[in-house]
Amino acid sequence: SISSSKTFTLKSGKVYRAKVMFSDTNSRSIEQYNKNQGVKMPYIIAIIDGLDEVMLTERENIDSAISHIAQKARAAGIIMILSSSHPSAKVVTTAIKSNILCRVAFHTVSKLDSRLILDENGAENLSTPGEIIYKDQLTQNKLKATYIPQDEIDQILISLKHSKNT
Numbered sequence: 001s002i003s004s005s006k007t008f009t010l011k012s013g014k015v016y017r018a019k020v021m022f023s024d025t026n027s028r029s030i031e032q033y034n035k036n037q038g039v040k041m042p043y044i045i046a047i048i049d050g051l052d053e054v055m056l057t058e059r060e061n062i063d064s065a066i067s068h069i070a071q072k073a074r075a076a077g078i079i080m081i082l083s084s085s086h087p088s089a090k091v092v093t094t095a096i097k098s099n100i101l102c103r104v105a106f107h108t109v110s111k112l113d114s115r116l117i118l119d120e121n122g123a124e125n126l127s128t129p130g131e132i133i134y135k136d137q138l139t140q141n142k143l144k145a146t147y148i149p150q151d152e153i154d155q156i157l158i159s160l161k162h163s164k165n166t
Contacts, residue, residue, distance in 0.1 A: 014044060015069055018076035030077030043077040051084040052091045063093050070099035087116050102136045 018030065018041065027033035034040045046069070048054055054062055066082070073080055082100065084091050087108070097119075105123035108114045114123035118135050122142075126133065130147030133140060148156075 015072045015076045015078060018078075019072065022076075041077060043079060045079045045081065047081045047083075049083050051082045052086045052088070055091045055093075059090070063095055067095040067099050070096070087113050089116065092116055102134070104135075105133045107131070 018033075021041070022028065022030075022033055025033060025036060027036060030041055030043065048066075066080070069078060070080055072078075080100070082096070103118055105114060105117040105126075107126040108117065108123040111121045111124050114121050114133075117123060118133060118140070120135070120140065122140070123133050126142075128144075130145045132143050132145050134143050135141075
C-alpha cells in the first residue's frame with residue numbers, strides 16, 4: 001500500500017501540474033480552464049478519515065503536505081476533507097488550521113475541542129445526531145446535516161458492492 005506522505009506528494013504534483021496548465025492557458029482557476037478548453041480537467045477530492053492516526057505516524061510530512069496542497073487546492077480543483085474523531089493540537093495544527101478555510105464540527109466533548117476545531121465555543125452544546133456547526137471565513141452557522149445510522153450505511157455499501165459486480 002502507498003504511504004500517506006507519498007499520496008500527498010502525488011497530490012502536490014497534481015496541484016503543480018494544474019498550475020502549469022492554468023499558466024499556459026492564462027487561466028486562474030479550474031473553472032476558467034474548463035470553460036476555455038475543449039478537454040475538462042476533473043476535480044480531485046482528497047479525503048483523510050482518521051487524520052489523528054495519520055498524524056501520529058507521519059506528522060512532519062503530512063502537516064507540511066496538507067498545508068501546501070490547501071494553499072493552492074481550490075484554484076487547482078482539489079477539495080480536501082479532513083476528519084478526526086479525536087481532535088488535539090497535535091492533529092489539528094496551526095499550519096493546517098490557517099490553510100483550511102471552512103470547518104465543520106459535530107458534537108465535541110469539551111469547549112477546548114470546539115475551540116480547537118472552530119476557534120470558538122459552541123460545538124460542545126450540540127445535542128442531536130447530525131447537528132453541526134459550519135464555519136467559513138465570514139460566518140458561523142448551526143445546521144442540521146443528514147444523519148445516517150451505521151446499519152443503513154452497511155446496507156448501502158452492500159448494495160454498491162453488488163451493483164459493481166453485475
